[in-house]
Amino acid sequence: MDPVDPAGILPLDERTLNTVVEAALAEDAPWGDITTTALVPDGVRATAGLSAREAGVLAGSAVFAAAMRLTDPAITVRFHVADGGRFGAGTQLATVSGPARSVLTAERVGLNLLQRMSGIATTTAGYVAAAGANARIADTRKTTPGLRAVERYAVRCGGGHNHRFGLSDAVMAKDNHLAVLTRNGSGDLTTALRQAKAKLPHTVCFEVEVDRLDQIEAVAAAGVDVIMLDNFTTDELVEGVQLVAGRAVVEASGSVNLETVGAIARTGVDVVSVGALTHSVRSLDLGLDIDVEL
Structure with missing residues (x-):
């Protein structure tokens, strides 16, 4: 995988970033940090x-810096590696300087967010490399409640792409939706989907999930934008792409891991969505080592 260009990563909205970090700080120290107050003299400065x-792969430098800044504006943070940048074990990623009490208070929140985001970026980069140029790797809505914006930013830092952000910005008819639709006297599937699509603004993407090859024609005939082939074998994915025949973007989902993603991407699908990028990722091991300024 080529290094990600930090300038090409859609940035985090500052208001969203601050909301996430402020909530985390309030959770961790709702009435202040009694440990540092008891043990660390006021006025002592530290460099870390x-x-x-x-x-x-780094993701979350602005989030880490916000944890420090929102704890104490007197803290300065200088990153030596940009978001999306690769680093090796032992690399010094940033330097932090400021009042020792404040640095210690902000340390855990800053590290928790940075470690999780960098873990997501690193995992995503592995999937992107395994897929090659054959298909786009995308995340899903299987994110940590309250952290979706930062976790999806981390996916972008790893070279991946974002699916719909939530329930309000795109239509995605899954198996349960179709079961209700077809059992509620709504006519044949193609007609029902066309009627639903007609209600939408022309700017709204319409995606439909199928789990059998024999569903594809009825869905494609409705003129939807994206067809998700869920839990198909690689042979079925090849056949599914042929049946869609360019009438919609084809997305593959289900049973995707680092061992299978390469073969899935080579079937001709346009997108491979991977819930594991956010729902079961391991945080990266990063540390903050503090020295007292004498």
């Missing part, structure tokens, strides 16, 4: 090095 204990 943020270092990588394993290799990975």
Whole structure:
């Protein structure tokens, strides 16, 4: 995988970033940090090095810096690696300087978010590399409640792409929706989908999930924008792409892991969505080592 261009990563909205970090800080120290107040004299300053204990891809520098800034504006953070950048074990990623009490108070929240985001970016980069140029790797809505914006930013840092953000910005008819639709006297599937699509603004994407090859023609005939082939074998995916025949974007989902994603991407699908990018990722091992300024 080529390095991600930080300038090409859609940035996090600052208001969203601050909301996430402020909530995390309030959760961790709702009435202040009694440990640092009891043990660390007021007025002591510290410098800290943020270092990588394993290799990975960075995501969340602004989030980490916000944890420090919102705890105490007197803290300064200087990153040496940009979001989307690769690093090896032992790399110093950033330097932090400021009042020791404040740095210690913000440390855990900043690290928690940065470690999780960098874990997502690193995992995503592995999937992107395995898929090659054959298909786009995308995330899903299987995110941590309250952290969707930052987790999806991390996916972008790893070279992946975002699916719909939530229930309000795109139509995605899954198996349960179709079961209700077809059992509620709505006529044949093609007609029902066309009627639903006619209600939408022309700017809204309409995606439909299918889990059998014999469903594809009825869905494609409705003129939907994306057809998701869910839990298909690779042979079925090849056949499914042929049946769609360019009438819609084809997305593959289900049973995707690092061992299978390459073969799935080579079937001709346009997108491979991977819930594991966010729902079961391991946080990267990063550490903050503090020295007191004398």
